[in-house]
Ligand code: HEC
């Protein structure tokens with residue numbers, strides 16, 4: 036037990052070193068933990084990088100994860116632990132996250148995964164929602180033709196396909212992940228069956244940077260109004276994009 040704890044402290048120290056080498060000025064101090072309840076693990080470990088409410092941090096390029104379904108978080112932890120994601124030191128974000136995933140015990144992971152699912156989704160706004168020089172209208176067509184069969188019409192995800200909700204993530208994070216799929220930083224490992232789907236899709240159908248920004252801009256319109264009541268937000272998510280209902284109403 037003692038050895039394991041030393042090991043964890045060592046791994047977490049190495050992460051800070053790796054982040055520093057990546058020339059990132061913001062180095063989170065991640066405390067090692069023996070805690071076994073999800074909330075405490077979240078507060079002592081995850082919150083350093085993903086924020087106290089799981090809203091993510093642009094300066095660390097860490098995604099908002101609050102409310103993410105446990106099946107997806109669990110799969111990603113397995114991917115990070117088994118080297119399907121975060122195997123490339125040239126991708127400091129996933130490399131860092133992989134080190135965290137490997138430093139936790141399986142029962143700690145189970146507990147924190149449950150906790151993350153229970154946290155209320157943080158609706159992206161401001162710089163987390165805007166896509167510069169992009170047309171949501173143009174992105175809508177691509178989304179409907181190539182994305183919604185797996186991610187659903189409202190981007191709420193589909194467990195049966197392993198496709199996560201895209202709602203709740205920051206626009207820049209979604210764009211970064213699409214670039215990672217396109218450049219082989221994510222989804223390229225031979226046993227990453229689900230990642231491979233996205234490598235194919237993004238290489239075949241997202242032809243250039245403009246298309247990438249457009250499709251993300253459309254996905255962002257599927258997020259509810261950050262200032263609406265929880266009830267209204269739920270309704271807006273079910274209805275899909277307000278942009279689209281405007282179009283349907285014109286017909
Ligand atoms: C040292 C910073 C750091 C810590 C601590 C950290 N994360 Fe992360 N996490 C990241 C970054 C950065 C990414 C984005 C990785 C990428 O770009 O591929 C990430 C990605 C993830 C993802 C993948 C999300 C997706 O949309 O695919 C999940 C899930 C996740 N983290 C959960 C957690 C949980 C739960 C904890 C606490 C046990 C935690 N993280 C601790 C930095 C961190």
Ligand code: HEC
Pocket residue numbers: 110177178181182183184185186196197198199200201204209210212213229230232233236237240241250
């Ligand atoms: C054949 C099914 C399928 C289609 C079609 C598809 N996806 Fe995916 N997508 C997935 C799966 C499965 C994952 C999860 C990959 C993993 O487990 O790492 C995913 C993951 C993603 C992610 C990463 C999300 C995160 O939280 O890290 C983004 C972004 C994404 N898809 C966007 C798109 C866009 C945009 C399109 C259309 C151009 C699209 N997807 C079409 C199945 C699909």
